[in-house]
Amino acid sequence: MKIHINGVQKTYSTLRKKTEVLKNINITVEDREFFVLLGPSGCGKSTLLNIIAGLEPMTGGELRFGDRLVASVNKKDFVQPKERNVAMVFQNYALYPHLTVFENIAFPLRIARAGAEEIKSGVEKSAEILKISGHLQSKPAELSGGERQRVAIARAIVRRPDVLLFDEPLSNLDAQLRTATRVELKKLQRELGITTVYVTHDQVEAMTLGDRVAVLKDGLVQQLDTAIGLYERPANRFVAQFIGFPQINLFETEVKNGAFSLCGTDFPAPAQAPSGPVWAGIRPSDLELNDAGPLSGRVDTIELLGRDAVLYVSCGQLEFAILSERKDFREGDAVKFSLKQGKAHCFPR
């Protein structure tokens, strides 16, 4: 199912003020795509997801599932969530506490008045896919957080929805479980082939899960690209900072005659870089220790990440984070380093 989000706006009005949560969102989610909406809290990503689900009306634009118009500014175009055939997984699971796991998963089928046989086989199949067959007679309260989230996912897929929506589903799980569930989720989506929209504020989740990622901020799409595209070709300073760990180095400088200068050394600016004041962005992984220089400085701090370390090196007024495989440094050590060819980004300031 292809999802067309055309010029969607959302404004919340109270007596005192109007808040524009979504300003003008244009996104096309491809059929069977795993699409991620990424952004800091308050960027409007959950609102957009609710609009796709049909939990909230929009105040501008239109939404189409395939060719079918499911919502627009016009109230009469609004298609109820159940007629959109969407399913949703919530951050806090939202299981029905009075029902067993079996009945929780069966709930959408029961509401749709499915037959007893269909319900039984549907629930068993979903439970098997999510590996919770052993818990069908338990109540949600008896399950761990990870198990509860599996039940919530089983409930979402039992109806064979056209669109699967996830609202930060892994945020409540501990780090280890989150990673494991992430991998399984990706696999599950591939197997089911259901168009998926996934909301998160975690860039690692976005990068690992998404076929494509839309970065949202202040109600606008900052950039829409593949994960690697966002990392290698950030459209602006915000995206550059938001994506990638360790965070990108950003320095105030100026582009003159196709070059910018850092610590007294000139570097060629990217071809499309504007002239004048810019933010120069350099990923810590694009800096390498190099006895030939041209940059040099002193190590302020070392952060060990395991295989690598992040060196914080001060060079005059500037501090560079450098990703290094060598870890045998001490604070105060003098190091020389260089910038990999063609890896600098320049954003207008």
Added chain:
Amino acid sequence: MKEETLSSALTFVSAGFMAVFSLAPFLYMFATSFNASPDYLTGGFNFTLANYKDVLGVKSLHFLDYLRNSLIVSFVSSVVTVLLASLAAYAITRLEMKGKAAILLFVLAVSMFPQVSLIGYLFRVMTELDLINTYTALVLPYIAWILPLALWILVSYFTQIPKELDRAAVIDGCSKWQVLFKVLLPVSLPGIFSTALLSFIFAFNEFIFALMLTTDYQSRTIPVGIALFQGLHGETPWGQIMAASTLTTLPILLFTLLFQRHIVQGLTRGAVKG
């Protein structure tokens, strides 16, 4: 360690005091109901079951009629009250609506009228409607009188239930009514049971309305009935009054024990991360 001992001692003493303070009248009532002497404090204790035999056996006391009336009136009042209150609480907590706070405050304000100020008017209305000495004459004012309390309890209960649950239900295909009946009400069952029980007790204990709006055993409820017990020779029949009172506490006790399982908190545990 010392602090713990102190705090548990304090808990024990204060809990003990409260228990004695509130249970003493019941103990007195209980003891007097089994006493043959008219005044337990001065006449000494002589065990007897005669008071109970009188209360249950003497037709002219109408104890069982009063009890039946009370049970019917209280049951109908509490069921209707809870039904109305849950619908209202659902609308107030879950539907988009202007002036929710105003409604709640208005309802609260209405419930502040003292009963005495209403009774004269109520008497005239019920007379006009020819409802004096009927169950309806009691059930209607009881519903109006208890509804604000029930509404406030249920609103606060519904507010605690995470909205994601409603959203999940809507996504799963529920209409607004189905959200209420298939999710919200079952999840808030403990709250609804305690509200129903509380409403029942309120109606069961109510005195002034029942005194003014009923005239005889056909619809008179038990608090009034007992208060108007007459001894054969004009004296106050303490023994029978106490026996009747003891018997009257039984239904309430029974209901509380019966619904205790449903009243325990924490059924919402497991709905969301917790």
